[in-house]
Amino acid sequence: MLAGLALLGAMPATAAEIKVTIRDMMFEPAALRARVGDTLVIENTDDTAHQVFVATRGHSIDLGGQKKGEVRRYTVRQAGTFDLECVPHGHMSAKVEVTP
Numbered sequence: 001m002l003a004g005l006a007l008l009g010a011m012p013a014t015a016a017e018i019k020v021t022i023r024d025m026m027f028e029p030a031a032l033r034a035r036v037g038d039t040l041v042i043e044n045t046d047d048t049a050h051q052v053f054v055a056t057r058g059h060s061i062d063l064g065g066q067k068k069g070e071v072r073r074y075t076v077r078q079a080g081t082f083d084l085e086c087v088p089h090g091h092m093s094a095k096v097e098v099t100p
């Protein structure tokens with residue numbers, strides 16, 4: 001435990017990976033903050049396939065079909081706010097706030 005804390009303290013304040021889990025047809029967490037350069041690491045734990053996309057100008061992406069257990073990565077390149085959504089499941093949404 002102490003060694004782990006020391007290691008964390010030594011890590012430079014650079015880009016982070018932020019885990020997003022798709023579970024029970026929802027994003028977890030449903031709202032998150034990131035900094036420019038951080039990478040969202042999105043894992044689908046559902047039996048159902050998902051397809052994550054962002055429609056917001058300047059952030060738009062389509063991560064393609066994603067089966068159970070598959071992981072997609074999205075590095076945010078611009079400050080702003082956008083929603084992660086899912087092509088086949090219109091109710092799925094997660095708000096992402098990106099700061100410089």
Ligand SMILES: [Cu+2]
Nearest residue numbers: 050051086089
């Ligand atoms: Cu979905």
